[in-house]
Amino acid sequence: MTRVLLVDDEPLVLIGMQGMLNWAALGYEVVGTARNGAEALRAVQEKQPDIVVSDIRMPVMDGFAFAEACHKDGSALPAFIMLTSYEEFDYVKRSMRLGVVDYLVKIDLTADSLTAALEHARDTAEKEKKLRMPSPAPVSLDTFRDRLFLQLYGGLFTDRAVFDRQCAELGVAFKAPRHIVAVGSLQTPDLPTSQLVTLSTGVTRMAAETLPKYRPCRVTAMDLRHFSVLLPLEADEDPETVLAPILKTAGQILYNYFSTAIYWAVGRPVNDILKISESQHDAFAALPLLHEGEPVAFYHESPNTQLDHRAQVVGQVQQYIRDHLSERLTLNDVAAVFNFSPNYLSQLFAQNSESGFVEFVTATRITAAKELMASTDLKVYEISDKVGFDSAFYFSKVFKKLEGVSPREYMQRMKVSYVDAKDEATV
Secondary structure (H helix, E strand, C coil): CEEEEEECCCHHHHHHHHHHCCCCCCCEEEEEEECCHHHHHHHHHHHCCCEEEEECCCCCCCHHHHHHHHHHHCCCCCEEEEEECCCCHHHHHHHHHCCEEEEEEHHHCCHHHHHHHHHHHHHHHHHHHHHHCCCCCCCCHHHHHHHHHHHHHCCCCCCHHHHHHHHHHHCCCCCCCEEEEEEEEEECCCCCHHHHHHHHHHHHHHHHHHHHHCCCCEEEEEECCEEEEEEEECCCCCHHHHHHHHHHHHHHHHHHHHCCEEEEEECCCECCHHHHHHHHHHHHHHHHHCECCECEEECCCCCCCHHHHHHHHHHHHHHHHHHCCCCCCCHHHHHHHCCCCHHHHHHHHHHHCCCCHHHHHHHHHHHHHHHHHHHCCCCHHHHHHHCCCCCHHHHHHHHHHHHCCCHHHHHHHHHHHHHHHHHHHHC
């Protein structure tokens, strides 16, 4: 609906204009009326109308002074239609200089003339809004490559031909006989979201610039505290021998620049790139093994120590959570699945995980939601249901707290990026 404010010092004129049109049927909403320019100026600030239909001759503040006051502000400038009982050309010239889009004589005012003027004003208001909208950031192929890797990590490719076609379109190739995932984990105290976003963005960007100097790889942000690194391996290469020195060196470089420690957890290598999600899951399961004295850990299928065993148990619980996101995942419910007491499971997470049980469930659900946004056309409430939130309202609240924007804003940014890239491709 286009919002309209009516301004005239004569009550009968206001009543007449309100009854002259079926406003709603024409796509308009009369959001208020005012009897003078000063009153109207307050209404503009409060009601934010798109169009103002205003008399010129009014007490306290006339229509010209009112339009000029709005014009000086400019932050939410409505389109003006001016009414007068006089047909002097000077009024028209002065109105047009103030950005008024139309000029109507009261005595000749009809439903048709008012409708035509409103349509003209609506077009002007819409053009003004477009001019004031910030231009979207330029989109590069890297944006779409990141989406490809997020889908790959999520195990969302079931058709190899579709995957191969997308890789060819995006210029991505997986030629090595094996691939492996290392997860980088930022070791930071609790920070305000805005600071954490800045830190995470900087660390991820520098990791993407630093690591390829030692070995070809692809760095992809997963959330505000983790990023994944996809690395190629030759058939006879031992991951620990080859990767441990590289990851320690890169971690030191990042620490020197950001004063933030980076821990690295590495999964098992896979022979099929479409199974790379398994390597990433292994890496996340190995994260609890990390500590200041050992910032790099490799996942081992057979636990060698009691610490390994507890970490592997937590890893199994985390994998269960990832596989059952649409179900109830309270501490009591999940503990019952593994035959643990809720208190024991809570302690396992506290001692062997980077986050508590509830925080892990929430973060995993949000990550899965982002993957669905990148790969499907589902609505917000459908995504909320698929990742196990009780309501779309609560999902939106949690999403905005963790990501800094609402789900709709996040999806709209992705949509704008896609449309812009499509337009560039057709040039």
